[in-house]
Amino acid sequence: MPTVPARIIATEEGFNVPEIVEAYREFLSVRGHEEPTLVAMRRSGPPDWPRLLDMDQRLLDMDRARIDTQLLLLSSPGVQIFDPARATELARHANDVAAAWVRAHPARFRALAAIAPQAPDDAASELERAVSQLGMHGAVINSNTRGAYLDEPRFDPIFEAAERLGVPIYLHPREPAAGVIDLYSQWGLETAVWGYAAETSLHALRLIISGLFDRHPGLTLVLGHNGENIPFALDRIDNRYLASRGMERFPLKRRPSEYFRDNIAVTTSGSNWWPAVRHCIDVLGPQNVMFAADYPFEDEDDAVARALDFPLGATSQAMFFHGNAERIFGITTD
Numbered sequence: 001m002p003t004v005p006a007r008i009i010a011t012e013e014g015f016n017v018p019e020i021v022e023a024y025r026e027f028l029s030v031r032g033h034e035e036p037t038l039v040a041m042r043r044s045g046p047p048d049w050p051r052l053l054d055m056d057q058r059l060l061d062m063d064r065a066r067i068d069t070q071l072l073l074l075s076s077p078g079v080q081i082f083d084p085a086r087a088t089e090l091a092r093h094a095n096d097v098a099a100a101w102v103r104a105h106p107a108r109f110r111a112l113a114a115i116a117p118q119a120p121d122d123a124a125s126e127l128e129r130a131v132s133q134l135g136m137h138g139a140v141i142n143s144n145t146r147g148a149y150l151d152e153p154r155f156d157p158i159f160e161a162a163e164r165l166g167v168p169i170y171l172h173p174r175e176p177a178a179g180v181i182d183l184y185s186q187w188g189l190e191t192a193v194w195g196y197a198a199e200t201s202l203h204a205l206r207l208i209i210s211g212l213f214d215r216h217p218g219l220t221l222v223l224g225h226n227g228e229n230i231p232f233a234l235d236r237i238d239n240r241y242l243a244s245r246g247m248e249r250f251p252l253k254r255r256p257s258e259y260f261r262d263n264i265a266v267t268t269s270g271s272n273w274w275p276a277v278r279h280c281i282d283v284l285g286p287q288n289v290m291f292a293a294d295y296p297f298e299d300e301d302d303a304v305a306r307a308l309d310f311p312l313g314a315t316s317q318a319m320f321f322h323g324n325a326e327r328i329f330g331i332t333t334d
């Protein structure tokens, strides 16, 4: 008899607000050339589906899929394409909307804060407001911000705030940066087919090798999509980092894989595929792998059905479906 978890928390679930969808539309028509990475959005327009914007539709979908709680993330690219002041204002608005959804249905919704990394001090303040006043559980950043990566020292206030507040940063995918986007888009590889994982794994490795976790040992980063494929390469990353004199060139206190195991947790968004999930649990430990569906971009019914079939014992299953999310994001439920 397969066991069923007491509760299912899905940890990378996209939402958006009409004002930001409209701002995408305006940006594309006036300044789209400034962001050549928005290949899919230029082709099809910004997504304005009811399932991204409508809370009641979402609750029906969650009921049908047997998802108790969604952790809401402003969908990619968030506010990261806009000018700093406008981005900061839109992030605050998205957070106010998400907080209202959580207040209306505290058992069904929790949220990560949207922030604008292009205004690092304001982003840190907004993270603090979101956590201390709105009860949010961390922040989401959609990989590069107009080609800038978070290992630049100017972004440090964001990590300093997250570490101080004891909340994770969810490093969510977006398209590869402008300098390389054509190499992907020529064959339609810029999105979830491969480009998202290539971009986001590069970003995560830049953070590790730049010494982020030596500067902030208490910081937790969360990666979706089974760790954006990094868990499969951890042994080789350590081996070649050491063999290429990494410790002299980019000195770290520990091996890259040790930070990955101790400072990074992963979710199964978009890939509830047992061979991949089993590998993550094997190399990262059952305490570091959490269920996610990636609503509304993936089929949440299929995600739950597949994950319920994973051959996990009752204890590991409870960690996977809710216990790890409760611990890592500080989500308390009763």
Ligand code: MN
Binding pocket: 012, 014, 172, 224, 269, 294
């Ligand atoms: Mn996602």
